[in-house]
Amino acid sequence: KQEVTQIPAALSVPEGENLVLNCSFTDSAIYNLQWFRQDPGKGLTSLLLIQSSQREQTSGRLNASLDKSSGRSTLYIAASQPGDSATYLCAVKNDYKLSFGAGTTVTVRA
Amino acid sequence: DAGVIQSPRHEVTEMGQEVTLRCKPISGHDYLFWYRQTMMRGLELLIYFNNNVPIDDSGMPEDRFSAKMPNASFSTLKIQPSEPRDSAVYFCASSLLGNYEQYFGPGTRLTVT
Numbered sequence: 388k389q390e391v392t393q394i395p396a397a398l399s400v401p402e403g404e405n406l407v408l409n410c411s412f413t414d415s416a417i418y419n420l421q422w423f424r425q426d427p428g429k430g431l432t433s434l435l436l437i438q439s440s441q442r443e444q445t446s447g448r449l450n451a452s453l454d455k456s457s458g459r460s461t462l463y464i465a466a467s468q469p470g471d472s473a474t475y476l477c478a479v480k481n482d483y484k485l486s487f488g489a490g491t492t493v494t495v496r497a
Numbered sequence: 498d499a500g501v502i503q504s505p506r507h508e509v510t511e512m513g514q515e516v517t518l519r520c521k522p523i524s525g526h527d528y529l530f531w532y533r534q535t536m537m538r539g540l541e542l543l544i545y546f547n548n549n550v551p552i553d554d555s556g557m558p559e560d561r562f563s564a565k566m567p568n569a570s571f572s573t574l575k576i577q578p579s580e581p582r583d584s585a586v587y588f589c590a591s592s593l594l595g596n597y598e599q600y601f602g603p604g605t606r607l608t609v610t
Contacts, residue, residue, distance in 0.1 A: 418596045430588065431601040476540070483528065483595035484553065487540040 389414045389481055393488035401496050406464040408491045410477030415458050421485070422451055422462050423476040431476065435462070467495045501602035503589050509608045515577040518605045521570055522591030530599060531564055531574050532588040540588070546572065547595065579609045 390413040400406060410420075419438045423431040435451045437444045437460070443452045448465040464471055474492045478485040502521040510516055522529045530545040544554040549566045557564070561580070566572040576583055586606050590599040 421598065423601075428606075430603040431590075433598055433600065436598045478540075480596060483545065483547075484542050485530075485599060486542075489539045 389417075389479060389486040391477060391479055391486050391488040393475075393477055393491050395491060396489065397492045397494075399494040399496060400467055402467060402469060404467055404495075406462075406467050406471070406493060406495075408462040408464075408475050408477075408493070410460040410462070410488055412458045412460075412479045412486070414479075414481060415455050416481060417455065418480045418482075420451075420453055420460050420480070421478045422449075422460075423478065425474045425476060425490070427474075434475075464493075467493075469495045469497045471495050501589055501591055501600055503587075503602035503605050505605060506603065507606050507608075509610065510579055511610055512580055513578045514609075515575065516579045516583075516607060516609075518574040518587050518589075518607070520572045520574070520589030520602060522572070522589070523600055524570065526591035526593050526600075527569075528592045528595050528599075529566060529572050530590040530592075531572070532590065532601075534586045534588060534604070535584075543574070576607075579607075581609045583607060584609050 392411045394409045421436045422434045435444045437453045450463045453460045472495050474490040476490045477488045504519045531543040534540045543556040544564045546566045564574045586604045588604045590601045592599045
């Protein structure tokens with residue numbers, strides 16, 4: 388069974404600092420990996436999707452890397468802003484099914 | 498497209514009552530997924546459909562839970578009878594193909610008292 392771990396569970400940084408969120412998974416036979424953002428009481432917003440054949444994916448201030456062989460992914464958020472405060476979830480796909488980590492709750496202080 | 502639509506957004510019911518949650522996937526998407534999110538267990542896949550056919554229901558917690566997809570634009574998740582431990586946020590998601598990006602609905606927050 389796929390196990391997904393996200394470290395740290397919570398993170399608080401001053402505005403402008405770069406964020407580094409980590410995700411690890413136990414079964415490297417994944418099809419893809421998706422990073423989501425979830426605001427309190429809201430649904431999930433997809434941020435980035437990395438196919439298993441890719442090493443990284445970028446969108447604006449967000450960059451996600453994938454090392455499938457070691458079972459790791461990292462989400463970088465450059466020059467953080469208070470609006471980046473949310474919970475970030477990592478999810479890996481095996482056989483059409485997504486397995487989620489518990490998330491990293493980020494607070495960006497103004 | 499309006500995205501994945503779920504109703505109701507909030508549901509409060511008493512233990513023992515039947516609860517029906519509804520989902521409309523994005524038009525043209527062949528896969529539909531039901532998830533449950535709790536503080537204790539995080540996000541868990543309950544069941545998914547391909548072309549209206551249930552493919553994997555191994556995540557459905559008990560026989561009290563059932564899901565149907567009578568057509569390509571509508572799915573229901575039913576809990577009968579409901580129990581307080583069913584209180585959670587239930588999400589529906591859809592994707593064009595099985596291993597493509599999944600798009601999530603806003604969720605239904607269920608409270609069973």
